[in-house]
Amino acid sequence: MLGLEKKDFNLLMVVVALSLFAPLILNIFPKESAFAFFNGGYPDLMQRFAIFGIFAIGFNILFGLTGYLSFGHAAFLGVGSYSAVWMFKLLGYNVLPGLILSVITAGLLSVVIGFISLRRSGIYFSILTLAFAQMMYSIAYSDLFGRWLGITLTNGETGLQVYNNDPQILMGPNSSTVPHLFGLEMNSRLTLPVGPWEFVFPVGYYFCAIFLVISFYLSIRIFRSPFGLMLRAVKSNNQRMTYTGLNPRPYTLAAFIISGMFAGLAGGLLASMDPLAGAERMYWTESGAVVIMTVLGGVGTLLGPVLGAGTIKYMENIISKMNEKLLHDWFSFLPESLEKAMVWSASWFTGEGWHMTQGIVFMLVIIFLPGGLVEGGQKLFKRRKHKTEHDTKTKQPAE
Amino acid sequence: MGILEVKGVNKRFGGLQALGDVNLSITDNTVHAIIGPNGAGKSTLLNVLIGKLIPDTGSVMFDGQSVLGRAPHEINQMGISRVFQTPEIFSELNVMENMMISCFAKRDGSFRMQAMADMYREQDVVDKAEKMLVDMDLIDKRHDHTAAMSRGDKRRLEIAMCLSQDPRLLLLDEPTAGMARADTNNTIDLLKQIKEERDITIAIIEHDMHVVFSLAERITVLAQGSPLVEDTPDNIKGHPKVKEAYLGEAA
Numbered sequence: 001m002l003g004l005e006k007k008d009f010n011l012l013m014v015v016v017a018l019s020l021f022a023p024l025i026l027n028i029f030p031k032e033s034a035f036a037f038f039n040g041g042y043p044d045l046m047q048r049f050a051i052f053g054i055f056a057i058g059f060n061i062l063f064g065l066t067g068y069l070s071f072g073h074a075a076f077l078g079v080g081s082y083s084a085v086w087m088f089k090l091l092g093y094n095v096l097p098g099l100i101l102s103v104i105t106a107g108l109l110s111v112v113i114g115f116i117s118l119r120r121s122g123i124y125f126s127i128l129t130l131a132f133a134q135m136m137y138s139i140a141y142s143d144l145f146g147r148w149l150g151i152t153l154t155n156g157e158t159g160l161q162v163y164n165n166d167p168q169i170l171m172g173p174n175s176s177t178v179p180h181l182f183g184l185e186m187n188s189r190l191t192l193p194v195g196p197w198e199f200v201f202p203v204g205y206y207f208c209a210i211f212l213v214i215s216f217y218l219s220i221r222i223f224r225s226p227f228g229l230m231l232r233a234v235k236s237n238n239q240r241m242t243y244t245g246l247n248p249r250p251y252t253l254a255a256f257i258i259s260g261m262f263a264g265l266a267g268g269l270l271a272s273m274d275p276l277a278g279a280e281r282m283y284w285t286e287s288g289a290v291v292i293m294t295v296l297g298g299v300g301t302l303l304g305p306v307l308g309a310g311t312i313k314y315m316e317n318i319i320s321k322m323n324e325k326l327l328h329d330w331f332s333f334l335p336e337s338l339e340k341a342m343v344w345s346a347s348w349f350t351g352e353g354w355h356m357t358q359g360i361v362f363m364l365v366i367i368f369l370p371g372g373l374v375e376g377g378q379k380l381f382k383r384r385k386h387k388t389e390h391d392t393k394t395k396q397p398a399e
Numbered sequence: 400m401g402i403l404e405v406k407g408v409n410k411r412f413g414g415l416q417a418l419g420d421v422n423l424s425i426t427d428n429t430v431h432a433i434i435g436p437n438g439a440g441k442s443t444l445l446n447v448l449i450g451k452l453i454p455d456t457g458s459v460m461f462d463g464q465s466v467l468g469r470a471p472h473e474i475n476q477m478g479i480s481r482v483f484q485t486p487e488i489f490s491e492l493n494v495m496e497n498m499m500i501s502c503f504a505k506r507d508g509s510f511r512m513q514a515m516a517d518m519y520r521e522q523d524v525v526d527k528a529e530k531m532l533v534d535m536d537l538i539d540k541r542h543d544h545t546a547a548m549s550r551g552d553k554r555r556l557e558i559a560m561c562l563s564q565d566p567r568l569l570l571l572d573e574p575t576a577g578m579a580r581a582d583t584n585n586t587i588d589l590l591k592q593i594k595e596e597r598d599i600t601i602a603i604i605e606h607d608m609h610v611v612f613s614l615a616e617r618i619t620v621l622a623q624g625s626p627l628v629e630d631t632p633d634n635i636k637g638h639p640k641v642k643e644a645y646l647g648e649a650a
Contacts, residue, residue: 003517226503226521227514229492233500236489243449243487244501245475245564247509254512 008220011302015216019209022046023201030196037326040314043189043202044273048313050208051269054215056293056305058262061222062255063291064300067235071126071287072113072133076106076260078140078282080267082153085160085277088179092170093162095179095186095207095272099265106264107257109136114256118249121238133287140279159278179272181207186273204273211269212306215262220302222258231255263290292358296365298372307373312358319357322350402427402568402600403448408457410443410624417443418454419624425568425617430594430601432611435621436645441604444621445572448602449481450474462567472509480561482571486553488545494556495541498528501560527563535559551582555589562593569593571603575610587613612636620644 001009018025026041040046055077063069083105084098091097117128139145139154146153154160162168179186186204193199222228233241234248241248271277280286289312297308327343327350334342349357369376401424410418418440425431435441446452447459450471459466466474475481489497502524507513519525532538535555545553554574561569574590575583587610594601594614605611611618611632618635620627622644628635635641 003515005517221517222514224518225514225516226499226507226518226524227512227516229496229500229503229518232492232496233489236491237487240487240489241500242471243475243481243483244560245472245504245509246500247470247472250510254514258514 002217004220005224008224008302012213012217012220015303015306016213019050019213022049022209023199023205027197027199031198032196037321038318040318041200043187043200043205045313045317046202046205047208047269047273048317049310050205050212051266051273052290052293052309052313053212053306054208054269055263055266055290056297056309057212057215057219058259058266059290060259060294060299060301060305061219061231061262062259063294064305065223065228065231065235066252066255068118068121068252068256069126069291070117070129070256070259071284071291072129072131072136073259073263073290074282074284074286075113075133075136076110076263077267077270077286078136078277078279079109080106080264081271081277081281082140082160082267083264084268084271085162085275088162088271088275089160089166089168092168093176093179093275094170095181095268098179098272099268102264102268102271103261104264106267107261109264110257110260111253114253114260118252118256130284130287133282134284137279137282137284140282154277154279157279159276161276179275208269208273211265215265216302216306223302227251227254292362296362296372298374301372301374304372304374311361311373315354315358315361319350319354320352322346322354324351401425402462403602404458404460405444405448406458406460408444408447408454408459410440410447410452410454416624418447421457421621421624421626423619423626423629425600425602427567427600428598429616430590430603430614431617431619432603432605432615433619433621434605434608434611435627438623439621439644440624441621442572443624445481445570445604448570449479475504475564475566476509478565478567480564480566480569482554482557482561482569482574484572484576486550486557488553488557488560490546491544493542493544494532494537494548495528497545497556497560498531498541498563499524501563502528502531505564531559531563549582550578551585554578554582554586558589558593562597566599568600568602571601571605573605573607574603575605575607583607583610586610590614 004012023041023046026046027039029035029039059070059073080102083102084095087098087101113129113132117125117132120128141157143152143154143156176183176185184203186207189200189202191198191200230246230251233246234252238248267281270281293308293312294305295308296311297306298304324343324347327346328339331339331342347353365372403425405421405423408418408421421444433441433444443452447454448466450466450469453467461477461479464477466477489500499518506524529538532541537552537556537559540548540552545556548556575586578586590601591614593599603614615632617629618632619629620635620641627640627644628638630638
């Protein structure tokens with residue numbers, strides 16, 4: 001089906017099903033219940049799952065296949081966002097031109113950065129990409145190019161946004177004033193109360209999810225293609241590759257550009273959900289985040305980046321919202337002194353301290369599951385399979 | 400005119416004259432061995448031939464074209480394949496994938512963007528890779544990861560990968576180093592068989608005289624960076640200069 005082997009097709013269907021039913025799965029707890037706090041099914045977070053899933057899928061094509069660890073992919077994310085907002089300013093709020101431009105500009109930028117950075121490998125490559133991204137961040141933050149040209153290009157620390165006096169030449173008198181796809185507004189949603197539950201189906205999320213599924217499909221095709229094979233050859237043995245008559249440089253550059261374009265798409269989608277673009281989106285912590293997502297989920301696996309992005313974004317949004325008041329409520333059943341102690345120790349890992357939790361989870365995964373969450377899943381699956389096989393074997397003699 | 404012509408090649412590393420005025424001609428369709436004591440410059444010469452080192456002076460012509468200044472992948476595409484001292488294969492990939500990489504390189508050249516094709520549906524490449532694996536008796540191991548294979552198997556795979564590219568010249572750098580006697584003899588038989596079946600020139604650098612005299616039709620003896628003599632194996636065996644180079648003046 002769709003040019004995929006059965007196993008890959010099933011994997012694609014899993015992602016389609018997860019994307020389709022995410023609003024149900026992520027709102028598993030009834031609205032008024034004690035656990036409603038853990039529901040991740042609100043539009044803003046679901047969009048992030050999909051968008052950062054795309055970002056990580058693209059990153060994995062470079063890092064997972066070729067082993068080249070880019071530490072500057074946020075530059076493409078940021079450039080994608082700026083491009084999309086510029087399209088909103090010049091043309092209007094339809095998201096399509098913005099997304100197209102964001103992929104193109106990110107692609108062009110990755111040609112330049114990739115061409116220079118890929119002259120080195122290993123840690124030197126990582127440092128070069130990091131340097132480029134930080135340079136892009138500084139340029140955007142100070143609006144250097146804009147000041148040279150005498151215009152506003154990135155609007156510096158305020159961030160780029162759409163103003164009423166922008167040209168927006170494609171806007172008619174009745175056009176929507178929020179990002180939309182031919183009139184379908186991204187921030188509109190369908191709310192469906194079912195008994196104590198309340199399910200929200202946001203347009204913006206489904207729009208992103210479609211791109212997530214397409215990205216996932218493309219990544220499967222790349223993984224299984226001769227091109228993907230060559231990228232794995234780069235990672236495995238560069239020397240044998242050149243003595244087999246293959247030139248690794250164009251292969252790695254192509255992988256770099258493809259992953260840059262994925263990042264640009266993710267950046268464009270971020271701006272499509274919320275028509276703002278700021279320099280902080282290019283900051284090195286964002287580049288680090290996508291590395292962590294990919295490694296946490298499983299480098300070089302198909303599903304890993306999506307799982308990693310989901311896990312990190314969930315922790316970032318849910319754990320960081322656990323404030324002291326909430327903790328007091330949770331531990332209120334305990335005697336007062338014990339409650340205070342619990343709240344005190346838990347506050348290290350929640351709210352502002354969510355980075356601590358992220359760090360610990362990351363460390364545990366790296367130490368015990370070097371292959372990421374996907375490896376964890378595989379181990380679990382194998383053990384169960386092994387156990388059932390074992391059971392049937394031991395039963396056989398009795399028959 | 401030989402298929403490979405080395406003329407007046409010099410290479411210095413600081414104060415060390417690694418290669419001094421090397422002239423070498425390898426005739427098409429022969430097995431040519433290059434021997435010499437340690438430090439004679441064998442590896443340096445080989446690295447010059449495959450484009451890894453650029454000599455200070457001199458020329459290296461393969462089939463009428465200069466190889467100097469070309470990237471290793473270009474030299475390979477000209478028709479020179481190299482087998483390394485320690486087998487260089489793609490150790491994270493399985494046997495079939497290894498084989499397919501070299502088959503793709505033969506079919507598509509040094510770069511071709513095929514990001515949407517399914518590698519296992521490129522039937523011509525799959526067929527060729529499978530045929531090579533059958534020929535090399537590796538077909539049962541096609542799904543094995545190469546990292547866990549024995550040295551002999553790794554060597555066979557590496558040679559198979561080189562042969563799938565139909566090279567005109569196959570360079571072998573001590574192909575039996577570190578091998579047990581049985582593996583060494585298997586490798587000799589394999590190389591003999593390759594020579595019989597194919598229109599191929601083989602240049603071999605080797606310490607093991609058993610291997611050299613089993614295979615070579617011509618032998619060049621290198622000593623201190625320069626060719627000492629070049630002759631047939633029978634004449635080399637009793638040559639006084641060769642004895643001297645290997646065993647020292649006292650002999």
